[in-house]
Amino acid sequence: MTTAEPHETIRVGLEERAYDILIGANLLERAGEEIAARMPGARAAIVTDENVAAIHLKALEAGLAKAGIQSTAVVVPAGEQSKSFSVLQTVVDAILAARLERRDVVIALGGGVVGDLSGFAAGIIRRGMDFVQVPTSLLAQVDSSVGGKTGINTAHGKNLVGVFHQPKLVLADTSVLDTLPEREFRAGYAETVKYGLIDRPDFFEWLEANWREVFAGGPARARAIAVACQSKAEVVARDERETGDRALLNLGHTFGHALEATTGYDSARLVHGEGVAIGMALAHRFSARLNLASPDDAVRVEAHLTQVGLPTKLSDIPGELPDAEQLLAYITQDKKVSRGALTFILTRGIGQSFIAKDVPSSEVLTFLRDSLAR
């Protein structure tokens, strides 16, 4: 059909829910072909945000049309605020208004916000429509587009409402990242580093040496995305519904979510990946303080994140922060809390993260107090 540019394929091994992640340049052009091969006869609704629609929607529509796939576009405002009940309802209504059926497909074209929101919509319309992720942010390519977690935020916290709904296909077009704002790229880079810190010390070392090439684009970027997707695919295949070690992927996220919540999900102050960067730095410092890991590792993690321009300290967040008690209150409301005991992802060193249950909240509180003073 088209002269296929080279791309990498990673399989997420989930038996009857297994699917491919394709990673490579100019994949939007091939979207129709790849979707038609897997979901013959499906019509499509593309959910995207205003920023992405302005730059990449036409290319995707053209890519679908080439394979004879009709599509309707649903454009939502850009930003975390769109992960709400009211925008969810708008998206659901638009998809129903387009009269799509269960075997038609919802395509998420955008970052993690669009992916989480439209994946949730796809998961609940007619109790589950087919779903394809076309992630356009680095964060979405290395993390949120893979694994089937979908959802929205509520006043009680982030991602507290949603479903597990696996996509049928993920198309990570590395070229679309060229238009991503630098700050967003860095935020996605934090999630990429995460896989090194969880259990791939060699990958962390490789990133320390090659991060400039990853930021510049080309094969190092595709390589980093592929390693990240491979890591995530393996964890998801082992533990689809996060009853076990999938929780490792939350490294940096318990602190990160609390920071996002207490800064009102205001992206001017903090975007998700920045929260994760600070959260990972805190997790390493907290582990050192609990004598679980060497303080040198915390220093090394902080140095690398700082080098690429990511925040690592609470004081790196512009504006007022709540006090330690309030931060802790957010943490205990976070969904990784089980029966009142605090569960954290801590580490024994770089690439040696583990799930720590029963972390005393008094320790967390003192640590937060010190971190706020830093």
Next chain:
Amino acid sequence: MTTAEPHETIRVGLEERAYDILIGANLLERAGEEIAARMPGARAAIVTDENVAAIHLKALEAGLAKAGIQSTAVVVPAGEQSKSFSVLQTVVDAILAARLERRDVVIALGGGVVGDLSGFAAGIIRRGMDFVQVPTSLLAQVDSSVGGKTGINTAHGKNLVGVFHQPKLVLADTSVLDTLPEREFRAGYAETVKYGLIDRPDFFEWLEANWREVFAGGPARARAIAVACQSKAEVVARDERETGDRALLNLGHTFGHALEATTGYDSARLVHGEGVAIGMALAHRFSARLNLASPDDAVRVEAHLTQVGLPTKLSDIPGELPDAEQLLAYITQDKKVSRGALTFILTRGIGQSFIAKDVPSSEVLTFLRDSLAR
């Protein structure tokens, strides 16, 4: 613990999602004991409607307290209108405000409306909380509380948004039906008759002979509920997500849903089970017209439904009805439509229902025209 009154237990065989349906008198008293045995340590949110709360909430709360289970009550307005995005959001917020965690439990105390709404809430909070059904209407006891279908309505149609989320336990307390309005009892009776019409001709015959005892209460009532639950449990175990013959349970529902929609879900005019009664009568007449079944069977079905006081004809619905074209438009928007071809549950006779694909819409239209004129 308590002096257990006799009850019947039916197992829904869904492997790791398998669960028990308990059927018997005064089960509310035992609710705490049964829940604590299956979900040790869980706290509870009871979702109920204003009518049911006024009569039965105290008994359930007492039954839970006896086993040391703390509970919060969330009371929604009674009626189909509560199956909406806005009430869903209210319920979700109330459950989150009570700080329930993933292994805590949402208990639906009410009819199908409360069950569908709160099951959906339980299915999406923290991507799935534990859920227990305590159905209080006959319809909910014989049908909606078993099988894991949950959802809400939208302007585009009924139950178009929802998830599959199986309960961990169903407690069908036959005593609570004593306070159910007669009209609602009859509506639930229509769904009971459905199982006879699908594939249990002997059960239909038994109902023809024993319906007065079923309405009066006592062992015949419990017997009818148990047969219905057993039928539903078997179908659900065979086809949990309705990719195959679970669709048989929609006998009468394609017409029924269209009637509910076109009467604006106005329970003064039509409740769900009445729509199903008319729908089943129509399905039998339509089958006779297509020469699939003997007209005598349609007459027999109609006679029994009429005898118990259920509607069977379009003209039995008070107020104006839309024309045949509009009814058909609702039917094609219904979720049992696959790629534009109309799928109906038709029959070869009593207890011989089957899934008919590719029913020509022109036939449906003429049939609706004639039925409207009747």
